[in-house]
Amino acid sequence: MRAGGILRAAWRRRIAHAWTGIPLLALWRLLDLLVPKRRDHWALFAHPLKPGQLVENARAVHEALRGEPGVRTWVFVRGTSTPPPGVDPDTVVELGTLAGLWRLARCGVLLLTNSTSMDMSLAWSNGGFSAPRPWLRRRVVVNLWHGIPLKRLFALANPEQRRHGDRNRFRRLERRHYDGLVASSDVDAHAMAASFHPLPPERVWATGLPRNDFLVQPEADLPAPLRAELERVRALCAGRRLVLYAPTYRDASVARELGYHFSAAEIAALGRVLERHGAVLGVRGHYLANAGGLLPEAGAQAAAPVLDLGHARFHEIAPLLRHSSLVVTDYSSVYIDALYLDLPVLSFAYDLDHYRDHQNGLLYDMELAFPGPVARDFDGMLRELDRLLSLPAFAPDAHYRQVQRLFFRHLDAGNTGRVIARVRQLAGV
Secondary structure (H helix, E strand, O other): OHHHHHHHHHHHOOOOOHHHHHHHHHHHHHHHHHOOOEEEEEEEEOOOOOOOOOOHHHHHHHHHHOOOOOOEEEEEEOOOOOOOOOOOHHHEEEOOOHHHHHHHHHEEEEEEOOOHHHHOOEEOOOOOEEOOOOOHHHOEEEEOOOOOOOEOOHHHOOHHHHHHHOOOHHHHHHHHHOOEEEOOOHHHHHHHHHHOOOOOHHHEEOOOOHHHHHHHOOHHHOOHHHHHHHHHHHHHHOOOEEEEEOOOOOOHHHHHHHOOOOOHHHHHHHHHHHHHOOEEEEEOOOOOOOOOOOOOOOOOOOOOOEEEOOOOOOOOOHHHHHOEEEEEEOOOOHHHHHHOOOOOEEEEOOOHHHHHHHOOOEOOOHHHHOOOOEEOOHHHHHHHHHHHHHOOOOOOOHHHHHHHHHHOOOOOOOHHHHHHHHHHHHHOO
């Protein structure tokens, strides 16, 4: 009995040290080659950089598969024993354990959100990282991705960005083995196929993004964690209109120099415009960066009505967009999600030339792909913000509808169902 308890504890104990973990992953690759796969066991993965969060496309697929016959889903987490909110603990597996690696070896369907090297990355006590290298040809592998790219990715990135950000050879080679890659429209599918070269273009599915179902589903049909976040943002706004400010990520090499730093006078001017229109600014920076000093320091008096809507407080963007009256960004694809709801959008593109030519770069010309004002300085942004908030109602024009068609084949709540149908067909379940 005592020996059995020790073995069970070892089976579920997290592997923390590289000197045991790296050889074990090499042995696991051999095991993965030999172990039979179950096509009715589907693997989903917590966010690679937000530990313990099952969000966006992965969350939507997980919710749709609850209680569906013929499929067993497993949610793999790393470095935490706490299940993601709203997820049945019996379906959650710590990947960095013997039990987790065995469970992964049995899964015949992998539903990625980034890549195997990121979704399965295991941290060692010495600060290093390694990841299992699953045999992709023995499985159905679908990359759900996590949005509609506006920035250049992978094969299409600016040369300097490509050298810096796509160094993992296995990550590049795995793309050719994806059985499916989710896209939002025909144009988006072409862009994704080019970005994910050498993936065959016919394997890119213009099904729509599962996470966009959360934007238009009846509130009662939303998963409980999203309903709770929607209620919280309503309470924070306290009857005021929400202007969502969501700047994109900039590489650390340029963020300090080129990230916008609002002056005290600018924040005060912004506050006056917001208060005149009964609005509040909700700041949601990229999860790897802050939002440029708009949020007051702890204990300081806010110079403008500003809310912290960061990723630690709100895991999903959908509840925030559902409650927004206007979205302000620079080059974040959050504005594309806003088009699903016919929301007005405003770009504060203060470093457009540098971003386009020297940073990540843009897949599309802003005049083509952005259906709202593009302000190049703070004063221009403030004027447009004032104008848009002054409108009695927002009516999308012909250009707005053209951009919607550019990015969306579907504007319904059926994206998740279309993705699951394609995966079921491939898996034969």
